[in-house]
Amino acid sequence: MATSWTSTSGVSAELWPEQQGFLAGGPGRATEVAVVSLVEAGALRIARNGLVSAVQGLPRSWTPLQTFVLRSVPRPLGDLVVAGARSVEAQSLRQNLVESGYVRSAGSVRAVRWVRRVFFLSWIGLVLWSLFGDLTFGTVLSAFVGLMVATGVTSPYVRPLTRAGRSTVRRLGAGVVTSQPVPLVAYYGLLGKVGKQFVWQVLGIDPVAAAGLRRRRKGDGSSGSASCGSGCGSCSSSSCGGSSSDSGSSSSSDSGSSCGGGGCGGGGGD
Amino acid sequence: MVEGLGVGIGWRPEIDLTVERLDVDFVEVVAENLHADRLPESVRVLRGRGVPVLPHAVSLSLGGADPVDAHRVAHLGALAEALDAPFVSDHVCFVRAGGLDSGHLMPVPRTREALDVLVANVKAARADLPVPLALENVAALLEWPDAELSEGRFLAELVERTDCLLLVDVANLYANARNLGTDVGRFLDEIPLERLAYVHVAGGREHQGVYHDTHAHAVLPEVLDVLRQLKERVDPPGVLLERDDDYPSDAELAGELAAIRAVLA
The missing domain is CATH 1.20.5 (Single alpha-helices involved in coiled-coils or other helix-helix interfaces)
Structure with missing residues (x-):
């Protein structure tokens, strides 16, 4: 099973799925990736009512954002994503991407x-x-x-993303398959759509739990990501979809030109 | 004795999907956490599969000097009907006194006078319940002075006078054996096992020389050994694993259920 820092899609060996999620959808998306990767690793549970809780007895090393998530539960899924998007850890993730040349300051x-x-x-x-x-x-x-x-x-x-950042998101989208939850969430977000299904449906998350997820409004900079603060959030619209191998929509609509090229616009539930 | 329930687990919202995935024969819900007219989806799913769901109350305070709260009894009864439960349960304890809520299941003095109070409350509750009531032994960190009856005899007389069922918590029994010196064999010999509804098993740990029935740790082999001693006397109709916090992985919970099944085999 992939760990949080394993590049699950082969997009970019040096980028963690959370970083890929950040590029595709902002800090909220990165938090969604952290949550889903922890669920995949058996370290978190999402109850039908949306309450996310930790599974005991799994001593592992986690990314800073995953550690934040584990520290923050039990908490409803929607609140957890918002909290993660606003966390210092998400800001550090963003700073790291700026320094690596994927995101503009x-x-x-x-x-x-x-x-x-x-x-x-x-x-x-x-x-x-x-x-x-x-x-x-x-x-x-x-x-x-x-x-x-x-x-x-x-x-x-x-644009919030550099050419390298946009290229990374494009490659992420090209390699996304529904059988790999982490890159799926990184690219589309939990509220994104793959074909006729929402990603949360593909992952088997209860509708009550998903109802707590929030789309970030365009221009809402509350996530704390100044250069990645706008966009459709964990968008489910089909405003872009050009570069994806799936027929669904993109997560980012910053430029509207292509799923891969927008980047960083969505809040992933924030 | 109650017909076979099998091996079950306490349903809790945090692990609802886990409970649905586990191979369990029945579940128990904390009555105070549910509304009869708004049952959680997971509970409805389980009921739809034909899994018995037993309401387990913690707030009737049957051992208290105050009269039983009719609203709490009505709630428990409504829940039993909504779940089509064969019986409901609560504890041999009190949780309120003088307008204060202890937040804990407090042991009652094992005196004739306290037994009379308990019997009166149980009879009052039973009169308003649509299904039989099972009563559970509690874990105690202290014993009231001047006990006139052993815990087993106290429960036996309670059952005899109220015609209620017994819910034996072997983890509580183990805790009392560890902390208070309760004789497990004598307890099991004294209680009317033919009135056994089902059995609770739970985990705990020792802290500063005192064993705490935490429901948040793994089940100790010693607790399973108490279950084994019970099994030597009677085939329990059902055995339920209680876990209320620090939930482990599905695999670990399945392992605990398998360990219980192994004792019952």
């Missing part, structure tokens, strides 16, 4: 967004100048082209 994303705003406002100023001043239309048009070029050039830098 919140500061750099913010800075690029500000630069783009300044460009845009400058262009608006030029438009007004041309309307009420003596600026020529050609200058405004040139400025517009410049703005478009600047927007295009900076586009990759406002």
Whole structure:
């Protein structure tokens, strides 16, 4: 049986499933991965009513996020995922991914967004100048082209994931199969859909337990992940699905362009 | 004596799916944790499979000086009907006195006077229950002074005067043997085994020289040995494993059930 730090999908030998989950769906998703991997390892139980509790007598070494989860139970599944998403351990996971070059730092994303705003406002100023001043239309048009070029050039830098991060998520999606719960959850989230079934259904989780899971609203940064704070959460929509080998939806809809390419947008129940 | 129940386990919400997966013949639920009109899905699933579900109460306080709380008895009775249970059970103890709740199953003094009170309460409860009532011996860390009867004789007279059933907890008996010097053989010889409903088995551990019936640790071989001594006298209709905390893996629980079956074989 795979441990939490075993790369279960062959996506990236150096990334743990929790890290893969973080890339695909944010800190909540990473927590879902921690929970499901512990259940798979026989260290946690999820009762029909959603109460998650520890199984005694399994002295093992766990990842920091798994340790947080084990320390936090008994607790309802939904609350546990939210707590995990907000935990210091999830933040450390994120920091680790930033340092490894998979996730952009919140500061750099913010800075690029500000630069783009300044460009845009400058262009608006030029438009007004041309309307009420003596600026020529050609200058405004040139400025517009410049703005478009600047927007295009900076586009990759406002996404929470780096190229390596997006590539990792794409490869994760390509290798996901329903018989492997951990990568399945990492990619889709418990509230994600595989075909006509929710992932929680595929895993045999009771509907009452799953009802406690929450989708994170777009723009909800409560997870504490500044650069991975927006998105559809543990999304079940089929807004993206291009790169997946399964017919279901993607977990991340940050860019909407492909399941693999979005990344970090979902909250995985947060 | 009650017809064969087999080997069962205490159903608890935390391990509901585990209980559904385990090979058990019957389960017991803590009556105070369930509502007759809102049974947990897992309990309904088990009932649907034909698994008997026995309500086990902890709050009737039958040994107390206060009259039995009619609402608690009504709740227990409603639960028995909802579960189609053949009988219900509680303990030979008191949990309330003077408006205070002890939070523990407190032993009653083994005097004639206390027995009279207990008998009156049991008869009152039985009158309002739709099914027979079984009474369980408790584990005690102290004995009241001036006991007039041994624990076995006390239970025997209680059964004789109330016509109730017996639920023998061999783990409690073992605990009392360890902590209070109760003679296991004498206890088993004195109680009316023909009135035996079923048996409880549970784990515990010693802490600072005192054995605690924790229901949160593995069942000791010594407890199974008490079960073996009981089995030498009578084939128990049912034996139930109680676990209330620090739940181990499914495999470990299955192993404990198998150990019980081995004693009964």
